[in-house]
Amino acid sequence: MSDNLGFSTRAITAGQGFDPTTGAVVPPVYLTSTFVQDGIGGFRGGYEYARGGNPTRDSLQDLLASLEGGSKAFSFASGLAAEDTLLRALLAPGDHVVMGNDVYGGTHRLVSRVFIPWGVSLSTVELSDIDQVRATIRPGVTKVLWIETPSNPLMKITDIAELAALGHDFGITVVVDNTFASPYLQQPLSLGADVVVHSTTKYLGGHSDVVGGAVIVKDDELAAKVGFLQFGVGAVSGPFDAWLTVRGIKTLAVRMDRHSSNAQAIAEALVGHPAINRVYYPGLADHPGHEIAARQMKSFGGMLSVSLAGGAVAARKFAESTELFQLAESLGGVESLIGYPSEMTHASVRGTVLEVPDDVVRLSVGIEDLADLEADVLGALARL
Structure with missing residues (x-):
């Protein structure tokens, strides 16, 4: 599906080809845990076991990558599972994270209660003050600049392009939580960010009937790291959850x-x-x-x-x-x-x-x- 098509067209069509067997307009939900092989190692369509890949989850991931303008998207069981997997891919003990002083409480809890005991350090700062952000960065040690805009709950706005440029000056991966805006209202990757995260539970699902999360990247090397952890750690979205999220995104x-x-x-x-x-x-x-x-x-x-x-x-x-x-x-x-x-x-x-x-x-x-x-x-x- 061409990325030159308009947003609403892609929201309905990207990753959503009709079922070739029956012609069903809405692709089926693949409620299976495993896939028959054509001989040992002969995977049909690359599918082996549902933790590693599922056609319904793949359709959601293709859709998310198209809407955010990323090279690859990954769907998870929750927003925090998505954030956790991304941070595992980016951080090691001794690394430092900078994030806004008005982020979602669960994001701060994840870093402060899970990653800090692992050896990561965290600084929170007023992201609207670029001089404060620059002063907080530890060259060579700060590895992630975490932006949430609009922020939760005080609706602070961060200049994504400005902070992305600053982060890249120091070799930092710039992450934007785009949950409040959705890809329809804001395109962080086009503004210079490296990664977008979502709680797909929110506007993407849109009907308060599914829990999920997503990571969208534009760098192939980072995509490989996140993809390995999605498979290796296993906090993937289930097929029905993925199908519900796709249904929500269409509107x-x-x-x-x-x-x-x-x-x-x-x-x-x-x-x-x-x-x-x-x-x-x-x-x-x-x-x-x-x-x-x-x-x-x-x-x-x-x-x-x-x-x-x-x-x-x-x-x-x-x-x-x-x-x-x-x-x-x-x-x-x-x-x-x-x-x-x-x-x-x-x-x-x-x-x-x-x-x-x-x-x-x-x-x-x-x-x-x-x-x-x-x-x-x-x-x-x-x-x-």
Whole structure:
């Protein structure tokens, strides 16, 4: 499938050829653990055992590589499994990682609780300040610069091209977590990043019915390392999970357009509300990263956060008072969700420099009717 085709066309067709046996438009789910060989070592289509390869997983990987503009993609059982495998491929004891001071709590926990005991060191820094980043890099020791933009949950924006250039000056692999934006809104590899990671559970799957993760690379040598670990460690996505993710991706573009327009409208409606101290959304003109986001994103996405004027008490009550916005972890599904990061998604970073203020509430804005979503949010605020 030609990469010259438009995004939505590739989202529907890349890796998705019709079944040659029956002509089925939707490729089947290959629910098998092993494959018959034509003599010893005679693999049909290269398939031997499902940990090493499965046609359904391969179709998802081909699709992800096409949408992110990478040479190779790898699908995993979760976003953290994807991150863990990538970091194993890039790091050894004694190496150093630099990441933003507002990353997903699970990412920070993975490095601080798993890789630091293994001998890796970690520094967190304000990625919008390139001088801070440069001062934090340890030449010859820093091996990974980890970017998450927009960040979770304070919606910080990082200039991918600027930091990719800086990282490469020091021979560092630059990784971008593109989960919040999705490949429809942002293309980190085209901006100079070396690797993209996703929790495919979120916008790519899009329906809150599958857990998964992905790594997309553009370097063949790194692809070989990640591919070996995907097989050797084995945290692969199952075939039905891969099939569900492919199904979700086919509507990614139209969903992201609606997520973004709904979130933009709700963010604007909340600016100046007496119960709200601050709205964190890069689509607002006064957001400190607005100009960068406008330059490197197609639109501003479906995630926003707010800090409540009434502090933690008001924030908790707000999170528990909405109706259409359901109180739950995760994000990126068609349904709207609300969460209290300091005790939910980011509880693991309490007491660290990444601690999320206890007056912050995060909203994953779905694709429901905007008028209903606005009424739900404003009604909950009126009841505080």
